[in-house]
Amino acid sequence: MKPEAPLSFAEPASNCGLCPRLAEFRAENRQALPGAHNAPVPAFGALDSSVLILGLAPGLHGANRTGRPFTGDWAGDLLYPTLIRHGFASGNYCESADDSLHLNNCRISNAVRCVPPQNKPTPQEISACRDFLVREIAAMPKLRFILCLGRIAHDSALRLFGEKAKAFPFAHGAVHRLNARGLTLCDSYHCSRYNTNTGVLTPEMFDSVFARLAAELRAG
Numbered sequence: 001m002k003p004e005a006p007l008s009f010a011e012p013a014s015n016c017g018l019c020p021r022l023a024e025f026r027a028e029n030r031q032a033l034p035g036a037h038n039a040p041v042p043a044f045g046a047l048d049s050s051v052l053i054l055g056l057a058p059g060l061h062g063a064n065r066t067g068r069p070f071t072g073d074w075a076g077d078l079l080y081p082t083l084i085r086h087g088f089a090s091g092n093y094c095e096s097a098d099d100s101l102h103l104n105n106c107r108i109s110n111a112v113r114c115v116p117p118q119n120k121p122t123p124q125e126i127s128a129c130r131d132f133l134v135r136e137i138a139a140m141p142k143l144r145f146i147l148c149l150g151r152i153a154h155d156s157a158l159r160l161f162g163e164k165a166k167a168f169p170f171a172h173g174a175v176h177r178l179n180a181r182g183l184t185l186c187d188s189y190h191c192s193r194y195n196t197n198t199g200v201l202t203p204e205m206f207d208s209v210f211a212r213l214a215a216e217l218r219a220g
Helices: 019-032 072-086 123-137 151-160 193-197 203-219
Strands: 051-055 106-110 147-148 175-177 184-188
Touching: 051 123, 051 151, 072 193, 072 203, 123 151, 147 151, 147 203, 175 203, 184 203
Parallel strands: 051 106, 051 147, 147 184
Antiparallel strands: 175 184
16 A cells, blocks of 8 residues: 655744744844744644644744744643643653654644734734644644634634634633534633733633543544
8 A cells, every 4th residue: 555645734934934033033033132042933742643732922032932832921821731631742841842842633733823012913914924724724634623812812713714713712621623624722810920810711621621622522
């Protein structure tokens, strides 16, 4: 039997110029933060995974520094131990892209690949980056669940499938069955330091989302 072709997906080039404001910010950061990644941050995890976790954008001192989503800042300190606890990851998370962490049947990406000023991408930047997400999802034949961390990720995913936001409102813990490819869209508040410090998101609330996702995945 002829072996299947390896799954592939082209990430944005390190000098991607689709968003002039973000390209300019990257150039500034290369001066201010020498030694950091300072480029579009590639997704983490295998393309043949069943679960895609979708965040907003790299953090300046997190993924923009380390080159791996949710790595090196508070969001990763909450996300990765939660993934390990529910079997979506194994190994040790050490806030570095060269630690021993491995994702299990799970991939992590962002709606916007480059760090934006003040962590706030514009609608035009979100739209410009969506084509990468379209191609990424097309390269994930076993995908069943998309977990959106925050409203922007939620809205971006819905637009990708041509769905109306009012038909699938964002809410923490919400589960939406989409017609597209039989996918299920799940929601959580973003695991940012701001959300956890203000009590918008507690570790228990975050854990419950992954507990349900793991249960649904096991149930088939």
